[in-house]
Amino acid sequence: MENLLNADKAQNLNHKKSFYKKMWLVAVPVVIQNVISIGLNLVDILMIGRLGEKELAAVGSATQIFFIFSMICFGLYSGAAVYVAQYWGIRNTTNIKKVIGIDLTVGVSLATATFIIALLFAPQLIWIFSRDREVIALGAKFLRTVCFSYILTSITFAMVYNSRAVQRLKAATIINGTAILINTLLNYCLIYGKWGMPAMGVRGSALATVIARIVELTSIMVYIYINKEHPFHGPIKEFLSFDKTMFKQVMKTAVPVIFTEGGWAAVTSLTFVAYGMLGATALAVIQIAEVVADLSQAVYFGLGNATAVIIGESLGQKNTEAAFNYGGMAMKITWGLNIIVTLFLIAISRPIADVYHFNSETTHLLILVLTAWAFTITPKMLAYVLICGILRAGGDTLYSLVIDLSCNVMIQLSIAFFSVLVLHLPIYFVVIFVSISDIVKTIICYRRYYSKKWMNIVT
Template sequence: MWVIAVPVVIQNVISIGLNLVDILMIGRLGEKELAAVGSATQLFFIFSMVCFGLYSGAAVYVAQYFGAKNEAGIKKIIGIDLAAGITLSSLAFVLAMLMAPKLIWIFSRDEEVIALGAQFLRTVCFSYILTSITFAIVYNSRAVQRLKAATIINGSAIIINTVLNYCLIYGKWGMPAMGVRGSALATVIARTIELTCFVIYIFVNKQHPFHGTFKEFFSFDSVLFKNVMKTAVPVVFTEGGWATVTSLTFVAYGMLGASALAVIQIAEVVADLSQAVYFGLGNATAVIIGESLGRKETEAAFQYGGMAMKITWGMNLFVTVLLILISRPIAAVYQFNGETTHMLVLVLIAWAFTTTPKMLAYVLICGILRAGGDTLYSLAVDLSCNVVIQLSIAFFSVLVLHLPIYCVVVLVSISDITKTILCYKRYYSKKWMNIVT
């Protein structure tokens, strides 16, 4: 678990930590610039979650093939991932180019925010296809436990992105000052470098499970494709639905003003940074359970799931206290007015108390149930709780009760509490364990 979890945690800490720095850079341009970028990144957020759903669903097969030492099967799953990912990213690219202002309008009615957001979106969308290919390599590297090079390449690309952000946003080191468009361009350049490094690494390393010919990757038949999609599509709908509901919740927050959008943008990144350890735990749990099921060791898979939940409870206590302690220092970094700064502190504290149900649900669904191929149940629980509970509470709290944003954040967590209860029952039933390979 440590071998798999630590590199994933490092990847996420670097990514989220530098994303926090990026938001600080953009935030210093102004609240409207920050709101614009936050709104523009919602399309990428949905797209990336759909990719995550596709790849993590297909990774059920990769992990079990890895446990069964079937490298030919692994390559075919990678081929399915690439074909589907490139198709999805191409659609997202076209949508961003043709409908950028309308997409930003969903989140904000401010004309300046719409103009800045469209400017950012029409530049950053050139990274979508590159990102879909990179994601396929990174997610499946976890399933085959080849994480060292992936972590180094991914971390280096994120650092390059941050440095370029600084140069292109503010016009440093002889580069033009491009504002929000500079941030988008930095992303495109960093993603290009990242994918190039991955391709070279895999091409040179002939012992890597992903090293193969075009035919080896794309010789999958319709039967395998359909079987993988039966597992992956529910996860795509789960993650895509979750991302869509999260973005619509972002719409509800946006009704409270540009300051609320800016505050939520910062709070989400800080919360993600504090939760990076859970992402590592969830990935490690999924790989270990998938490998165990690939060897038909069902009781071991069940025990690993129980171990992961005990670790999650321990981490919850630590992260909750940590978020409360850092809330004021984080808010002080941003040069907002007094009212917005106070709002940020309260939102961070609210987020601290919602960590426990959110992360329990995450590890149960992403780390345990999906690894057992129980993707339809995960879809039913996740989507119903998100749509019926989270979305309705968010809009009701804003439009009817007129509650401040920190109260809305707390009430929305009722969705995660419900998910956790339902998923715990499913785990103990053992109905989630399926051998799919």
Template structure:
């Protein structure tokens, strides 16, 4: 009994150490994004739709680098389980190379052909013009974001989750303050509208990158290596990492394309529908931050144990995370349902948008436990064990066999309102949880990837 108590205490202590900073970081991010959306919403429905659709392009980019870093974090966690600092730095180097290359490509499109990019999301000329102006500026932040992502994910992989939380909080606060001054022209600042929001975002991301690098090297933690150490990986090492992370990157790209198609489908319904979903999605992101924190903690803790060769402990930890996630998901969903009316009423938009956003949030409330479970099972458990192909199949089947077809049928064939289309899309979450849990119980997801890597 005493050993079990020590075992549980150690588990919960480590979980809280990793999960809470990630939760706080995502809570701050989502809260300030909601404030940003409220600010931009005061400019009008066209402006909020333009920024929402323009950010779909950033969304695709962010998921590419999320895929790279999420895939690499499998190796980081397992190497750190062996306390292999040298290879942890090599993995960070691969993240930086791939992330910066991706950032450069997206930067070229966003900065030099922004209207061309916007035409993929809407045919509303006013929204295209406004969104193009926003993209032209914010595109320069993409490489900077890639560097921040690489260092932040590596910090979490070695259990240093507080640093990304602190730097992200400062940067996001900076973004919100600058938004207020540059969007509305407070004091001697010019009134720049959504271009002001883009400038604020660019400055905030520069601040975040600078902080995470400076603090990492000042503290001299495990990832604070020389450039030569980051680039010291061999061709075989690189190939092994790429072979594993490629399905993760493809998963995130296809997932982001699916989310983008949803945005296009909502735009097909109406510009108000886009604004409605943008508001509802921003609000519900605040309520699922616990899921992100738990998925990150799960990925690191299970990866560490697998790296040490403790496969049975990894299976036990996985079950603990599933139970904790479902309980927290139910509590969070109830809170969202209760508070949705009050939160949406803060937005100064048309009554129709307010009504539909409230309905969507109530739908989100019921889906929340399953969305959080999906995140923990796919990202936290299956990927941490190197079961990349199966997690890919489960994720993609949900989107492309269930979500996208139902969205097309609901909006374009049956002409249903936005909130019913959203409800149809989220049927996929139930299916992914069922198949993900079945794979977890089989124990076939566990694989030590770093045993013979040098």
């Protein structure tokens, strides 16, 4: 009996060592990518914010289109990555390339459709988020330029996201960070007309994004082409050699995630519409608060991605016990992070607000919104890690779709519009009430995790 207990302890210790080693390998590059991206995005918003509140509201409204598109791509790639991670567990690079081929085929098609819609119907799309004529005009100008980056982004996302699944992140992180830095420098030049460049305002920010995306995609493709040992190295025909059976199998897992992420993005954007009913100032404040919150959540994105990769690899090796234990370890880390991040957001709320040089009323409103956001971190990030890091990694994508979409539509969206239109609450109270959706979602997903019904071996 004692020998069995010692064996169990040794096995648990091995699980922990393996988990933290792989967590470090995958999570740290993802965190770095997100911190660089979101941090410089915060600087971009500072640049645009100094043009005026309406310029900031316009860019925030236009960015919602990309946000929905990027979340659909994320849904596609993360759903398909269940296969990539499990194939990587048995080092089947042939099928990994086929899955990436499916990603690119569907992703580029979605990007092309989004590009055409954004180009032709830019004013109508901005009108959904704001009725202010100046905001609509500025937003349409930004959107009709930045939409040229969508197809490039869909390809880049596919390569970077799947690099996480095969635990090859060093080069992708460096390239991504460099591209974002280029984007920020060009923003400074093209928004204000520095270093001999024209002052283009919001359109300059959009053009900077397009140029940075070109540099990023070119760099990634060149790196993969010259690195013959990379799992993604190979002729295009290898990526397009998937058959109908494999396409249907991968999409069966990916489609629920596409609807989950697309639905979540749509609901988040509609919640943004509810905020917009409180005026351009509210839109500007929310735009800043969301980026600050995203920056504070970067470590969770790394944790969620790493957890999904580790669990997926374990299930590919048919080690369900290890997969379950890894999920438990991830949730313990999440609880610890929640305390740290909540205190961090409260501490930086005033310094962040003071940077923007708004009037005293807007500055005070921004501080209140940032403080409110701090208290919504715990349920939001618990739900994120449970769904994106654990349940999806086990192929439990349909269940995740039902829970995520039902909570978002029936609870989050309803509360947002009820709080604004009926209760006439200030925006910081609306932010807090909306988080009830994440509380319900977390409770349900915790029960699903402990049931172990989410663990499926798909390869």
